[in-house]
Amino acid sequence: MKRIFPLAAACLMLAGCGAQHAQQKHSRDVFAMDTYMLLTAYGNDSVNEPLIRAEEKITALEHMLSVTDAGSEIYAANHAGGAPVTVSDDTAAILRTAASVSQESGGALQISLYPVVQAWGFTTGSYRVPGEAEIAELLQNVDDTRISLEGNTLTVPDGMQIDLGALAKGYTGDAVTALLREAGITSAIVNLGGNVQTIGTKPDGSKWTVGIENPFGGDQLLGTVHVGNKAVITSGDYERFFTAEDGTRYWHIIDPADGAPADNGLRSVTVIGESGLRCDALSTALFVEGTEKAIAHWRACDDFEMILVTDDRLFVTEGIVDDFAAGSVLPWEEITR
Numbered sequence: 358m359k360r361i362f363p364l365a366a367a368c369l370m371l372a373g374c375g376a377q378h379a380q381q382k383h384s385r386d387v388f389a390m391d392t393y394m395l396l397t398a399y400g401n402d403s404v405n406e407p408l409i410r411a412e413e414k415i416t417a418l419e420h421m422l423s424v425t426d427a428g429s430e431i432y433a434a435n436h437a438g439g440a441p442v443t444v445s446d447d448t449a450a451i452l453r454t455a456a457s458v459s460q461e462s463g464g465a466l467q468i469s470l471y472p473v474v475q476a477w478g479f480t481t482g483s484y485r486v487p488g489e490a491e492i493a494e495l496l497q498n499v500d501d502t503r504i505s506l507e508g509n510t511l512t513v514p515d516g517m518q519i520d521l522g523a524l525a526k527g528y529t530g531d532a533v534t535a536l537l538r539e540a541g542i543t544s545a546i547v548n549l550g551g552n553v554q555t556i557g558t559k560p561d562g563s564k565w566t567v568g569i570e571n572p573f574g575g576d577q578l579l580g581t582v583h584v585g586n587k588a589v590i591t592s593g594d595y596e597r598f599f600t601a602e603d604g605t606r607y608w609h610i611i612d613p614a615d616g617a618p619a620d621n622g623l624r625s626v627t628v629i630g631e632s633g634l635r636c637d638a639l640s641t642a643l644f645v646e647g648t649e650k651a652i653a654h655w656r657a658c659d660d661f662e663m664i665l666v667t668d669d670r671l672f673v674t675e676g677i678v679d680d681f682a683a684g685s686v687l688p689w690e691e692i693t694r
């Protein structure tokens with residue numbers, strides 16, 4: 358289960374202090390998608406109504422996208438025995454981004470990994486280490502290139518199952534911030550458990566501050582980034598994990614190459630960009646790719662910045678360096694194009 362970034366919450370409180378009446382802080386706690394979420398908008402009392410509608414939108418998306426909800430579009434596609442199903446524009450948009458990020462990451466993102474994620478128990482909390490033969494058999498049905506999407510018609514091959522958990526929260530953040538913007542809100546921050554998305558600036562005109570959590574435990578942040586109108590989305594090995602009897606730690610982001618937790622020295626990846634959907638898909642893909650490939654991937658694109666956390670240092674891409682403040686836990690290096 359995800360925690361709200363303590364620093365982001367603290368900054369919100371500071372931003373609220375002394376703000377004039379017209380810029381009062383209004384917050385809404387939501388528990389959805391197995392995540393604690395906090396929606397905060399500044400303005401007069403009229404911002405409460407869009408915050409309620411934002412919560413309703415999150416609940417609606419959860420029902421539409423959840424792999425376990427028997428009424429969801431994903432459940433229908435997974436249980437159609439290979440027959441086509443019609444999906445909403447929302448689901449189609451998520452699937453298109455999943456396909457493009459899978460392709461550009463050399464297959465690191467595979468939404469068809471769901472049965473493997475399930476075998477490790479990450480979906481239920483009944484953790485176990487599956488045997489090699491079991492994983493090898495499940496991997497035979499992992500191949501996102503075999504998923505077909507023509508317009509709003511989705512076909513998942515018989516025997517395959519997909520799950521949008523790697524990127525659907527980013528889409529949800531985009532939907533929520535769009536709704537709040539359309540309602541005229543110009544200052545807001547939404548935290549969907551590790552996925553932070555912002556509108557405008559704080560009421561005092563300064564940028565939002567988002568903390569980079571310490572994967573090694575402890576309250577000290579590895580650093581902070583200062584952003585306006587951006588998504589800041591983190592995938593890490595410390596979010597959902599278990600420790601086996603022999604002391605080995607296993608986490609929830611799986612390398613499709615071997616069906617085991619991606620273990621390449623990266624501890625977390627934070628992606629900063631305009632689109633929450635794309636940043637969320639990228640955070641998972643880059644985590645699987647590992648430091649070297651992630652840097653090459655960043656160099657091949659011009660629409661995101663990133664912070665990679667390894668055991669002994671942080672790598673910060675040049676476009677975010679001016680808005681990055683390092684903590685004292687680890688040294689950091691700038692990555693240039």
Ligand code: FAD
Nearest residue numbers: 390391419422423466467468522523525592609610611641
């Ligand atoms: P991210 O890095 O963004 O995503 C990691 C997740 O993606 C993993 O947990 C796994 O599910 C999947 N994954 C792992 N490796 C790969 C890979 N290589 N390629 C693609 N995907 C991969 N959790 C529950 O326990 N119960 C629920 O009922 C539940 N309902 C949900 C409903 C919705 C609509 C959504 C979006 C999520 C829900 N979740 C639920 C949480 C979900 O299962 C994931 O754990 C969560 O989305 C992970 O997000 P993250 O930001 O921690 O990690």
Ligand code: MG
Nearest residue numbers: 523637640641
């Ligand atoms: Mg992700």
